[in-house]
Amino acid sequence: MTAAQQRKTFDIFARVKRGDQLAYIGTVEAENEELAKVYASFTYDEEDWAEMVVVDRSGLVWVRKPKWLFA
Amino acid sequence: MDQAALLKEKVQNGFIVEGIEDMNEEYLTALKQTLTIVGDTELLSVPPLLTVYDQAPTLNSKITALAIMQDEIGHAHIAYRLLKDLGEDVDRLLYEREAHRWKNPYAFDFELSNWIELGVFNAFFDRAGYTLLGDAFEHTSYGPWKRALVKVDKEELFHLRNGEIIMRTAMQDPNLREEVQKAVDWMFLMALEFFGVEDRLKSRSAQLEYRLKGRSNDELRQKWLSTAVPFCESIGVKVPAHYDEEQQKYVLDVPFPCKFDPVNKKWLFDQPDTWDNVIKRFKQRGPKNKEFVARIQKGAKELEQLRKEAV
Numbered sequence: 001m002t003a004a005q006q007r008k009t010f011d012i013f014a015r016v017k018r019g020d021q022l023a024y025i026g027t028v029e030a031e032n033e034e035l036a037k038v039y040a041s042f043t044y045d046e047e048d049w050a051e052m053v054v055v056d057r058s059g060l061v062w063v064r065k066p067k068w069l070f071a
Numbered sequence: 072m073d074q075a076a077l078l079k080e081k082v083q084n085g086f087i088v089e090g091i092e093d094m095n096e097e098y099l100t101a102l103k104q105t106l107t108i109v110g111d112t113e114l115l116s117v118p119p120l121l122t123v124y125d126q127a128p129t130l131n132s133k134i135t136a137l138a139i140m141q142d143e144i145g146h147a148h149i150a151y152r153l154l155k156d157l158g159e160d161v162d163r164l165l166y167e168r169e170a171h172r173w174k175n176p177y178a179f180d181f182e183l184s185n186w187i188e189l190g191v192f193n194a195f196f197d198r199a200g201y202t203l204l205g206d207a208f209e210h211t212s213y214g215p216w217k218r219a220l221v222k223v224d225k226e227e228l229f230h231l232r233n234g235e236i237i238m239r240t241a242m243q244d245p246n247l248r249e250e251v252q253k254a255v256d257w258m259f260l261m262a263l264e265f266f267g268v269e270d271r272l273k274s275r276s277a278q279l280e281y282r283l284k285g286r287s288n289d290e291l292r293q294k295w296l297s298t299a300v301p302f303c304e305s306i307g308v309k310v311p312a313h314y315d316e317e318q319q320k321y322v323l324d325v326p327f328p329c330k331f332d333p334v335n336k337k338w339l340f341d342q343p344d345t346w347d348n349v350i351k352r353f354k355q356r357g358p359k360n361k362e363f364v365a366r367i368q369k370g371a372k373e374l375e376q377l378r379k380e381a382v
Contacts (some may be wrong), residue, residue, distance in 0.1 A: 026219060027152050043145045046222045068092030
């Protein structure tokens, strides 16, 4: 397995300050959760976030998706 | 109505594309091309900045320059992540692509001569990035890109302000004024080339039709001029452009496009050129293209070699 194949996609959510919405801010790829946390902290350092969370994309359970135009 | 006509009509009316299932083939191709240019431009801005970062006059200046480079790599990361979600093999794009196939601007294929040029680089080229990506942030029909640009927009503004501070400070030092002017003399037109071929020479633009961006090349060039020229005038730097009251727009005082001497980093104003020739020059690449791309690819290639040896 190549290095690229071992990486997983993590979605990142963050809250700028208490009381704000937990907002989707981007993604990173990483071999594991620990590295995903490090990559997220360094890549998305545009705010002094009150909270930040990384979620393995394969763990997201979609209840509803957009009504696609051409699907 | 066919898919192309339907999608064009919808995005012109504010429809936001959220996934591949909302795209036709032409939209997907135009989006991938755009994001490749953006990712390559962000990433390849770092090697020229690195050529002079050890000339930073203070520790604070050095920390700021490194923070800017980290931002640029972060912006490149965002563009390439979006490409990966669109099905591109980003590792191949980054580490196996030949140097001449990268899509960064010609201006980034040059090493910088001194710290002042780093300032002008930030003030002019990051301003071009801010203008182009600010337009995409405002107008793009691709939702994931629009959301990602919140961060990029904020940080590019910080970069161009850093450039302005370096230029303004240098202009107050009689020993450095000439260096600022010398840097501006080659970098001003370089920045104008970021916006591409003149509108009158383009038959159509998928980027505009599918609303990947909102403003045309010439409109974006005018937007850049509308802030860059007043700033330069305010600090006493001469630029080859002025606002023409009659035409209600900025006009250039030199031929544009025109031929460029890459060895001496000098515009040959007595040799006006065509956009066809400019595109040829872009494709031939500048003097440091191979070296800068090799630097980006070096670590990945070495690591891959070590992996092979270990197995």
